[in-house]
Amino acid sequence: MARYELVKRSVALITLTNPPVNALSSPVRHAIANSMERALSDPKVRAVVICGENGRFCGGADIREFAGPLRGPPLIPVLEAIEAGDKPVVAAIEGMALGGGFELALFCHYRIAQSKARLGLPEVTLGILPAAGGTQRLPRLIGIPAALEMITTGRHISAQEALKLGIVDQVTDQNACETALEFALKAVGKPLSPRRVSTLTTPCPPDLDALLEAATMQVKKKTPGVMAPLACIQAVRAAATMPYSKGMKQESELMATLFNSGQARALQYCFFAQRTAGKWTLPSGAQWNNSKPREIRSAAVIGLGTMGRGIVVSLARVGISVIAVESEKKLLENGRQMVIGMLERDAKRRGVSASLNLLKFTLSLQDLKDVDLVIEAVFEDMALKKRVFQELSKVCRPGTLLCTNTSGLDVDALAGVTDRPHLVAGMHFFSPAHVMKLLEVVCGPRSSSETIATAMSLGKKMGKVSVAVGNCPGFVGNRMLKPYLDQATFLLEEGATPEQIDKALEDFGFAMGVFRMSDLAGLDVGWRVRKESGLTGPDVDPKNPPRKRQGRRYCPIPDMVCEQGRFGQKTGRGWYKYDKPGDTNAKPDPLIQNLLETYRSRYGIQPRNISDQEIIERCLFVLANEGFRILEDGMAARPEDIDVIYLFGYAFPRHRGGPMFYASMVGLERVLERLEHYHQAHPDVPHLEPITMAYTGAQKALKSDKLDEAQALAKSCAGRPDFLPCDGLSICATHSHGKCFKLHWCCHLGWCHCKYVYQPMTNVAQLPSTPVPAAPSDCTDTIDLSISLTERFLRISPCFLPPPCPESPKYCNIAELFIDDYIVKRINGKMCYVQRPPIHTEAPSTPPQINPASLTPQKQHTEDKQTVEETVKGPKMGHCSSPSSSEDSGINALGGHYLESCEEESEDELSTDGHSSPGSLWDQDECTLLSPSKSIVEIIENIETTV
Numbered sequence: 001m002a003r004y005e006l007v008k009r010s011v012a013l014i015t016l017t018n019p020p021v022n023a024l025s026s027p028v029r030h031a032i033a034n035s036m037e038r039a040l041s042d043p044k045v046r047a048v049v050i051c052g053e054n055g056r057f058c059g060g061a062d063i064r065e066f067a068g069p070l071r072g073p074p075l076i077p078v079l080e081a082i083e084a085g086d087k088p089v090v091a092a093i094e095g096m097a098l099g100g101g102f103e104l105a106l107f108c109h110y111r112i113a114q115s116k117a118r119l120g121l122p123e124v125t126l127g128i129l130p131a132a133g134g135t136q137r138l139p140r141l142i143g144i145p146a147a148l149e150m151i152t153t154g155r156h157i158s159a160q161e162a163l164k165l166g167i168v169d170q171v172t173d174q175n176a177c178e179t180a181l182e183f184a185l186k187a188v189g190k191p192l193s194p195r196r197v198s199t200l201t202t203p204c205p206p207d208l209d210a211l212l213e214a215a216t217m218q219v220k221k222k223t224p225g226v227m228a229p230l231a232c233i234q235a236v237r238a239a240a241t242m243p244y245s246k247g248m249k250q251e252s253e254l255m256a257t258l259f260n261s262g263q264a265r266a267l268q269y270c271f272f273a274q275r276t277a278g279k280w281t282l283p284s285g286a287q288w289n290n291s292k293p294r295e296i297r298s299a300a301v302i303g304l305g306t307m308g309r310g311i312v313v314s315l316a317r318v319g320i321s322v323i324a325v326e327s328e329k330k331l332l333e334n335g336r337q338m339v340i341g342m343l344e345r346d347a348k349r350r351g352v353s354a355s356l357n358l359l360k361f362t363l364s365l366q367d368l369k370d371v372d373l374v375i376e377a378v379f380e381d382m383a384l385k386k387r388v389f390q391e392l393s394k395v396c397r398p399g400t401l402l403c404t405n406t407s408g409l410d411v412d413a414l415a416g417v418t419d420r421p422h423l424v425a426g427m428h429f430f431s432p433a434h435v436m437k438l439l440e441v442v443c444g445p446r447s448s449s450e451t452i453a454t455a456m457s458l459g460k461k462m463g464k465v466s467v468a469v470g471n472c473p474g475f476v477g478n479r480m481l482k483p484y485l486d487q488a489t490f491l492l493e494e495g496a497t498p499e500q501i502d503k504a505l506e507d508f509g510f511a512m513g514v515f516r517m518s519d520l521a522g523l524d525v526g527w528r529v530r531k532e533s534g535l536t537g538p539d540v541d542p543k544n545p546p547r548k549r550q551g552r553r554y555c556p557i558p559d560m561v562c563e564q565g566r567f568g569q570k571t572g573r574g575w576y577k578y579d580k581p582g583d584t585n586a587k588p589d590p591l592i593q594n595l596l597e598t599y600r601s602r603y604g605i606q607p608r609n610i611s612d613q614e615i616i617e618r619c620l621f622v623l624a625n626e627g628f629r630i631l632e633d634g635m636a637a638r639p640e641d642i643d644v645i646y647l648f649g650y651a652f653p654r655h656r657g658g659p660m661f662y663a664s665m666v667g668l669e670r671v672l673e674r675l676e677h678y679h680q681a682h683p684d685v686p687h688l689e690p691i692t693m694a695y696t697g698a699q700k701a702l703k704s705d706k707l708d709e710a711q712a713l714a715k716s717c718a719g720r721p722d723f724l725p726c727d728g729l730s731i732c733a734t735h736s737h738g739k740c741f742k743l744h745w746c747c748h749l750g751w752c753h754c755k756y757v758y759q760p761m762t763n764v765a766q767l768p769s770t771p772v773p774a775a776p777s778d779c780t781d782t783i784d785l786s787i788s789l790t791e792r793f794l795r796i797s798p799c800f801l802p803p804p805c806p807e808s809p810k811y812c813n814i815a816e817l818f819i820d821d822y823i824v825k826r827i828n829g830k831m832c833y834v835q836r837p838p839i840h841t842e843a844p845s846t847p848p849q850i851n852p853a854s855l856t857p858q859k860q861h862t863e864d865k866q867t868v869e870e871t872v873k874g875p876k877m878g879h880c881s882s883p884s885s886s887e888d889s890g891i892n893a894l895g896g897h898y899l900e901s902c903e904e905e906s907e908d909e910l911s912t913d914g915h916s917s918p919g920s921l922w923d924q925d926e927c928t929l930l931s932p933s934k935s936i937v938e939i940i941e942n943i944e945t946t947v
């Protein structure tokens, strides 16, 4: 895991050897510790160089280790030995120094970077913070503003920028290791004290408070509801205001709070899910590692609408020559100008020259005879597409791959009109195609593995997150969208308003609720598709009940809105009203309210109060349910693929992990129970019927031998304080012992749904805590977090029971903050997070009980008559959202608009468009400070923390 060599007779060269990224796993930490000890004790050694094998310094802590119990030597003492040593240690950074890898370099006395290396602290994107001293050392080295920016965004910087900031001592175009060896020898004998970053004083700007306040406001706006950036700011504040050792303590307390949070789990899941999606697999057995892609040097794009233009740009900027085809001269010229403008702007932003020489524009399909691959992006009309494919089949050389950018039509029907069905596949880009990262690669029944491998590899080359999906109406993303949109409009019928539904979804974390997003995308496109598919318009049999189609519930309200010429933002009116066409500021419209009231009275619908919880459950559980159906149908290989599609294509909040992950966090049994409940209430909505596979999966899991084994194990440990009933969120005992039973897919991830789990316990004395402020004005951000948490508990306080042994809460559990596992207590004058006590169902006089893992009403509640007002209000995270403005792609094949997210041409995975929700849990104005005496949170003043 690390090689030790003596080179140049007096330099110890320590090479990290843990492919692929030399992550700091337990054996690597061991090896570094041993190697340093050896180097420091060997009199022949006068200096040390640390580098990484295969041109990669270090990708940081081994993220996979975070899912299990922490083993091996802790990282910080290993790194401290490097700094404390009396021999100069030089980090030779090639490739990357990220996270813990960057922190390792910061403990070295000198840093040399190869000119192509990238450095950064991306922990925040994983829901944690740089907890091996990164938050304390970087501000000391480069000052607060620059460190704050790097730590709160996770941005990777170049070697040149690192030199400019003072992070590295030298940048070389040569081998960094060779350069570092020379450098190390020259450093021998020079004083080491000034090189020890821990001894430096953080340059403290006079306006520190204002700076941190501005940073706080910025991250709250950019990533509302996300905890890690706020914790990062608190840690940086500590670097500015505390001595190093105290700052380190603060850093580790903050890390402990984040480490087991649901957000960290979700974000780390997203990291691996994205990489898993690249390892595609088909029902035929063909997969990423047994199918060879073809090299694509030239391509053609047919249609220069919004989608076509974006695809041309995506291809050209990675060096593929592109022939762009349009049907009319005017359209061609217009498309040409727009593509050139886009490429020029893109090149300017990236500091490269625009690859305009790769482009050719033509009106003739004949020009395509020699290209390697064609992507058709014409109007979403099967007859038209078939004509194009027939023509392509005649014109293109026999080996040319023919792909379609349809957003949901039958790819096999197109394959069928060609002479090469095995070379036909779908490449479903999301709008705008040069910005959006998602690509669904649609595998038809006749698509060859080579065709899929080529489309996947081309997607990767274009910088897309490509996911292989099956050929069914709407594929994966748009297929799931249909039931989601249906639920939203059914909820309108039943009594909700567009703004209420949007707010619930935005509080959950979506940047825009479904109605605001539909207004942005334009309502007319969906209306046209619904008319074409006979769901509305003159073709509908007048005898057909207005609220039924094909025996299923149908909501005609969206059609009625369109009939009034309300097409969304572009017409200044849609589900909302706008000051003028094109305006983005959505305001509730009394006319829509009237329309809804008239509609309800026309159909005799008694409006009822609908809770946010019902909105979230119906919209999101139905999404996951359709995901299970898709898995059962074999249209997606894994739940991760579905989640990746929703994260990158539909702006699902990343800190929620995706619809499938979210369902697993809630608990599949719970999701199934709620779906059954809603389906009973709405039997004419088939999408609410729980999918058999998931249901039987859950039943099977309950009967599994492996589960029996786990339960037997757990029961044998009965009475041990570290075994608790499973909250559906923690790591199960069997999993951490390597005996994961895989009946639930989530077990693959390490969060199991077995009944008993091993709970890593934390002594009360080590809880993240903060002094209770004397007055509200003393509020710190930590208190801010605590108070927010307290407020949240207060909202649902009737559901709490006193802890089983309040006099002796020796152990607490630092886990999911947002699934309400925690209460905030004042213990010995400090605010602490304390795990919520288990609920005793047998207690006769208790208030209504809830499942700790979710805040849903009890089974006997009806939608009309809810007695418990719990709402699933959680943090939210905005994503930039983009409408599909093109007619050729803005709608799914089933007649609904699809929601698409973009990254605003930015690589920042946490970036958002800044839409803030006033209802966000962490919003400043909702976070009024409660004095502990005013709160009904239990106050425990005199606990012996040593009990």
Ligand SMILES: CCCCCCCCCCCCC[C@H](O)CC(=O)SCCNC(=O)CCNC(=O)[C@H](O)C(C)(C)COP(=O)(O)OP(=O)(O)OC[C@H]1O[C@@H](n2cnc3c(N)ncnc32)[C@H](O)[C@@H]1OP(=O)(O)O
Pocket: 020, 021, 023, 059, 060, 061, 062, 063, 064, 075, 096, 098, 099, 100, 101, 103, 122, 123, 126, 129, 130, 131, 132, 134, 255, 256, 259, 260, 272, 275, 276, 762, 814
């Ligand atoms: C009460 C409880 C208290 C708890 C306290 C706990 C304290 C715990 C310890 C504290 C110490 C903290 C140390 C540190 O601050 C934390 C970290 O370092 S977190 C990690 C930070 N690093 C990153 O985020 C980098 C992540 N990786 C990347 O961005 C990219 O992989 C890359 C390095 C830029 C390389 O990109 P590519 O070349 O494109 O390659 P891939 O991305 O496809 O990756 C290849 C392969 O490697 C796997 N991988 C990458 N990085 C890691 C990693 N850090 N750990 C584990 N595995 C990693 C990746 O998954 C791929 O695997 P494959 O898919 O091929 O199986």
